[in-house]
Amino acid sequence: MTDGKSFVEIRHAQKSFGKLEVLKDISLSVDRGQIVGIIGSSGSGKSTLLRAINDLDPLTGGEVWLDGVRVNQTLPHRAYEKHINQMRQQVGMVFQHFNLFPHMTARENVSMAPIMLKGISKDEANALAEAQLDHVGMLERIDYYPSQLSGGQKQRVAIARALAMQPKLMLFDEATSALDPELVEEVNQVMRKLAEQHMTMIIVTHEMDFAASVCDRVLFMDQGVVVEEGPPEILFKTPSQPRTREFLRKHLESAK
Amino acid sequence: MGLDFTVIPKYFDIILLGCAYTIGITVAAAILSFFGGIVFAVIALYAPWIIRQPFRMVAWMFMGTPLLLQLFLIYFGLVQVGIDLPAVVAGIIGLGLHFAVYNSELIQTAILSVDKGQMEAARTLGLSRSEALRKVVIPQAVRAVIPPISNNMIALLKDSALVSVIGVSELTLSAQRAIGATYRPFEFYLLAAAFYYVINLGMEWVQRRIERRISISR
Numbered sequence: 002m003t004d005g006k007s008f009v010e011i012r013h014a015q016k017s018f019g020k021l022e023v024l025k026d027i028s029l030s031v032d033r034g035q036i037v038g039i040i041g042s043s044g045s046g047k048s049t050l051l052r053a054i055n056d057l058d059p060l061t062g063g064e065v066w067l068d069g070v071r072v073n074q075t076l077p078h079r080a081y082e083k084h085i086n087q088m089r090q091q092v093g094m095v096f097q098h099f100n101l102f103p104h105m106t107a108r109e110n111v112s113m114a115p116i117m118l119k120g121i122s123k124d125e126a127n128a129l130a131e132a133q134l135d136h137v138g139m140l141e142r143i144d145y146y147p148s149q150l151s152g153g154q155k156q157r158v159a160i161a162r163a164l165a166m167q168p169k170l171m172l173f174d175e176a177t178s179a180l181d182p183e184l185v186e187e188v189n190q191v192m193r194k195l196a197e198q199h200m201t202m203i204i205v206t207h208e209m210d211f212a213a214s215v216c217d218r219v220l221f222m223d224q225g226v227v228v229e230e231g232p233p234e235i236l237f238k239t240p241s242q243p244r245t246r247e248f249l250r251k252h253l254e255s256a257k
Numbered sequence: 258m259g260l261d262f263t264v265i266p267k268y269f270d271i272i273l274l275g276c277a278y279t280i281g282i283t284v285a286a287a288i289l290s291f292f293g294g295i296v297f298a299v300i301a302l303y304a305p306w307i308i309r310q311p312f313r314m315v316a317w318m319f320m321g322t323p324l325l326l327q328l329f330l331i332y333f334g335l336v337q338v339g340i341d342l343p344a345v346v347a348g349i350i351g352l353g354l355h356f357a358v359y360n361s362e363l364i365q366t367a368i369l370s371v372d373k374g375q376m377e378a379a380r381t382l383g384l385s386r387s388e389a390l391r392k393v394v395i396p397q398a399v400r401a402v403i404p405p406i407s408n409n410m411i412a413l414l415k416d417s418a419l420v421s422v423i424g425v426s427e428l429t430l431s432a433q434r435a436i437g438a439t440y441r442p443f444e445f446y447l448l449a450a451a452f453y454y455v456i457n458l459g460m461e462w463v464q465r466r467i468e469r470r471i472s473i474s475r
């Protein structure tokens with residue numbers, strides 16, 4: 002690793018929205034191929050941390066590094082825009098509400114960014130869209146518009162769209178939270194498949210069972226700090242911090 | 258002296274030519290007002306202050322003064338600074354810019370109401386802000402305002418009669434010319450009204466086709 006840094010390295014991340022301090026000195030490193038889960042109650046700063054990694058919510062302090070390159074470096078405005086667009090091409094993001102482009106078919110959703118940014122030909126773009134949509138089991142719906150798809154299908158297209166840029170890292174922000182329960186598994190399956198292919202992933206989730214089954218490491222966040230982290234079998238079974246235990250107990254109750 | 262429609266055939270060619278002018282001017286001005294509306298909306302929302310402020314003044318002028326005055330200004334006024342436009346061109350520009358400002362107001366509101374997640378998703382893929390606007394946000398905003406823009410275009414058709422004041426023989430002026438020769442106002446105004454009605458129907462048909470094409474993607 003460059004400069005002794007991990008593949009993804011967050012150092013002393015601090016983020017405030019006005020007076021509200023949402024991230025308080027968070028550090029985190031993720032190795033290539035690792036899968037890290039982030040859990041925690043609503044408002045604890047999970048999304049903010051995830052969105053800091055690709056600078057959607059720029060940090061007010063601290064550093065983010067990806068593969069040896071500083072993401073949030075200080076540059077003149079234009080140079081920074083160029084740099085950040087470059088960085089974002091390497092980081093796929095999947096949102097709770099899919100954010101598919103409604104005026105484009107699944108094919109166009111997937112191929113738009115590669116066409117715009119990688120200058121590939123129409124034929125290459127079609128082949129790419131077909132391959133990516135096949136990968137998530139959506140090939141037969143390739144010419145459907147998002148409005149013609151179920152939530153689970155939309156999310157699978159959204160994952161294909163992110164993968165089409167061939168990212169080094171995938172970020173998932175509650176990818177299944179907006180789905181009807183019976184549609185969750187089809188999306189989880191796609192994520193499991195990515196895990197088998199050794200994609201580096203950071204997954205914010207409310208699904209403890211899923212986190213336990215795919216993650217190498219799980220972080221519990223509360224009020225802007227990482228309270229506890231560890232392998233899922235330890236964090237979920239024998240958490241050392243009272244706040245973690247409290248959260249897991251409440252979560253178990255509400256799941257019943 | 259009752260109605261006598263037998264006078265019409267002799268002047269039908271003039272009316273038809275006027276009709277062609279009205280359609281041509283309306284279509285050209287509509288296209289100008291559509292794309293102009295998008296450009297104006299982007300300037301109003303995203304241009305730096307130094308461009309935005311003077312632009313606001315011009316936009317205000319187009320909304321706050323009579324179209325008639327604007328046509329005079331473009332046709333007679335610009336000559337003084339060496340820009341001598343043919344009347345038809347002056348008419349198209351005047352109508353086009355006037356309605357571009359109205360379209361721009363609609364498009365601005367629509368751009369602002371496109372879900373924030375759309376811009377975020379595009380930026381996450383690595384698109385710049387202007388690329389995201391062009392490929393993702395503006396196409397959705399424009400789709401959302403096709404119905405009110407279509408209403409503006411019907412208004413544009415009706416206001417196209419105003420370019421007669423700078424001497425363009427469009428439908429209304431052609432009817433007037435025929436009336437001048439025959440003293441048959443009722444017959445020719447009715448005929449002109451019928452033609453406006455038919456053009457209107459044509460525009461509604463186009464509007465419905467556009468709406469049907471885009472409805473599937475929403």
Ligand SMILES: Nc1ncnc2c1ncn2[C@@H]1O[C@H](COP(=O)(O)OP(=O)(O)OP(=O)(O)O)[C@@H](O)[C@H]1O
Pocket residue numbers: 018021023041042043044045046047048049050
């Ligand atoms: N753009 C913003 N402006 C102001 N405050 C914000 C903004 N985004 C987030 N916050 C605040 O930051 C805190 C953390 O939000 P964040 O979305 O990161 O939480 P979360 O852990 O993802 O919660 P959830 O489980 O509900 O998604 C919250 O108190 C939220 O209100």
Ligand SMILES: [Mg+2]
Pocket residue numbers: 047048049174
């Ligand atoms: Mg969140």
